[in-house]
Amino acid sequence: MSPLLPGRYYHIYNHANGDDNLFREAENYRFFLQQYYKHIDAVADTLAWCLMPNHFHLLVKIKNEEALLQTFPKFETLEKLLSKKFSNLFSSYTQAFNKVYQRRGSLFIKNFKRKEITSAQYLQTLVLYIHLNPVKHSFTKETTEWPWSSYHYVHAHFEELPFFREIFENKNSFLAQHTLKLERFIEYIALEESLTR
Structure with missing residues (x-):
């Protein structure tokens, strides 16, 4: 390794x-x-x-x-x-x-x-992946509902975090990217379930 x-x-x-x-x-x-x-x-x-x-x-x-x-x-x-x-x-x-x-x-x-x-693109993708992981594994249905992640801290302190400002530009983009990934994930799960019924 x-x-x-x-x-x-x-x-x-x-x-x-x-x-x-x-x-x-x-x-x-x-x-x-x-x-x-x-x-x-x-x-x-x-x-x-x-x-x-x-x-x-x-x-x-x-x-x-x-x-x-x-x-x-x-x-x-x-x-x-x-x-x-x-x-x-x-x-x-x-x-x-x-x-x-x-x-x-x-x-x-x-x-x-x-x-x-x-790469910066991979960093952004990884942040989204990490924050959405509890949804992926069915521990919760919303990113905001899972208490044990950095999502809440970043959401509350976005303007003070240079790393997040650099890869997401602004807080609205940070929130929108999470929402978009979550919506796509929910659509995928629904599709998967309809194909396996």
């Missing part, structure tokens, strides 16, 4: 091991986010995210090399540093989760997936 590199954008995602859930109740989501920011904030800027019962999606930009070396001057390689930070996140969450629910073993699939994002 290719390493995470400084200054690059990545789609990072992972799934629960087997049929397990990563999140069983609201406190699990809150605790994961707490652990996430504790371990990841120093190495990456999180631009979009969504947590669902059995998996999650993130859009991150790894901090530049200078910032990483300034904060972590003694680490052997940046590749090991970044890998260790994500490993610590998953390990700390799993240990706490296992203790609460009296379970054993790994909670996450061993190697988290990552895909480098290299």
Whole structure:
């Protein structure tokens, strides 16, 4: 699997091991986010995210090399540093989760997936994909109804977020793109259902 590199954008995602859930109740989501920011904030800027019962999606930009070396001057390689930070996140969450629910073993699939994002168009598409994922997996029918994603924060603070202004231009475009994708998705599901009756 290719390493995470400084200054690059990545789609990072992972799934629960087997049929397990990563999140069983609201406190699990809150605790994961707490652990996430504790371990990841120093190495990456999180631009979009969504947590669902059995998996999650993130859009991150790894901090530049200078910032990483300034904060972590003694680490052997940046590749090991970044890998260790994500490993610590998953390990700390799993240990706490296992203790609460009296379970054993790994909670996450061993190697988290990552895909480098290299174009502005792909960044926009990925933001929409992440925010609409709960609808795709039938956890909710509206993006606005799912509490565990960055959608609400971006909606409320759009003007303060240069990344979103750059890829969506303005708040109306941000909202319209989400609505359009949702409508197309609903049309597709209806078509699929009519063909399988």
